Amino acid sequence: MSTKPIEVSELRKTFSTPRFLSSIKTEALKGVNFSVGKNEIFSLIGLNGSGKTTTIKILLGLIKQDGGTYSISGSGRITPEVKKTLGYLPEIPYFEGVFTPVEMLRFWGGLSGLSGSELKKRIPLVLEYTSLTRAASRKLKGFSRGMLQRLGIAQALLAEPDILILDEPMGGLDPMGIKTIREFMQSLKESGKTVFFSSHIISEVEKVADRVAMIHDGRIIKITRPHKHLEEEFIESIEEFDKNVKPDT
Ligand SMILES: Nc1ncnc2c1ncn2[C@@H]1O[C@H](COP(=O)(O)OP(=O)(O)OP(=O)(O)O)[C@@H](O)[C@H]1O
Ligand SMILES: [Mg+2]
Structure with missing residues (x-):
């Protein structure tokens, strides 16, 4: 029985893109292995x-692997119960400009199965947490990138998940926005949550992650603790790997 919040073993995935009379295959994952401990901030950099x-x-059950296994919240597949333990910030969050944060949160919360009374209680809390209370009834089309990203975090926290999965949470943000996201991650950890996030902003990863997995060409090439020279180590590891592994096509 698995005890870690996230365990990934030999994950493989090949995408097939149809072309005229044939298809192009992309081997996106070639055997990915790592595990994330409870209450850990774990970063996937690549x-x-x-x-x-x-x-x-x-991990979220949005696409299916071709090989290997994973376990998340103790389960090998995404059931409605498992879903309730997960909060997700997509790489490119989708926001409809004519709506307000409250309207979007009601919509997303409904999709994740929260009842009307739960939403009434939770929405003001997540808006407060992400400092969006004053903008709660303003239309999203006037929002800055940082405000939208905070709304994405609010959405991910709505159902009080134990595990947060954030895809490039710092992408496109200015230094203040990045600092805010970093502080969110730290405070989520302090409140007992597990945070798994992807990034290529190495200097920011080293400030917040407990452990870092380097992914390159569909494989984890190193798992380490962050340090001052993480960026150099990352680049050296990639160069070393490319020198030793001949491309298979
Ligand atoms: N739906 C898809 N169809 C075909 N190829 C795909 C699909 N999704 C991803 N790929 C390919 O799989 C590989 C891995 O893509 P992935 O999106 O996981 O990378 P990433 O590390 O998230 O990159 P980024 O930093 O740009 O977000 C890439 O070569 C990509 O082109
Ligand atoms: Mg990506």
């Missing part, structure tokens, strides 16, 4: 196209 979002989508 270059563009290295397999971060694919890993996250498999």
Whole structure:
């Protein structure tokens, strides 16, 4: 029986993109292994196209792996009960400009099965937590990138999940926005949550993560604790890996 919030073993995924009379295959994951401990902030770092979002989508049950196994909240597949333990911030959150934060949160909360009375209680709390109370009834089209990202965090926290899965939570943010997201992660950890996030902003990862897994070309090439020279180690590890592994196509 699994005890860790997230365990991933030999995950494989190949995408097939149809072309005229044939298809192009992309091996996105080639055997990914790692585990995340309770109350840990764990970061998956990697270059563009290295397999971060694919890993996250498999963990959330949004796409199915071709090989390997995972366990999340003690389960090998995403049931409605498991879903309730997970909060997710997508890489490109979808926001409809004509709506307000309260309207969007009601909509998302309804999708995750929260009742009207639960929403009434939880929405003001998550808005307060993400400092969006004053903007709660303003239309989203006037919101800055940082405000939208905070709304994405509010959405992820709505159902009081134990595990937060954040895909590039610092992407496109200015230094103050990045600091805010970092503080959210720290405070979530302090309140007993497990945080799994992907990033390629290495300097920010080293300030907040307890452990870091480096993913490259669909494989975890190193798992380490953050330190001052993480970026150099990351680049060296990639160069070393590329020198030793010949591309298979
Ligand atoms: N639906 C899809 N169809 C075809 N190929 C895909 C699909 N999704 C991902 N891929 C490919 O799989 C590989 C891994 O993509 P993935 O989105 O997991 O990378 P990533 O590490 O999240 O990158 P980024 O930092 O740009 O977000 C890439 O080569 C990508 O082009
Ligand atoms: Mg991605």
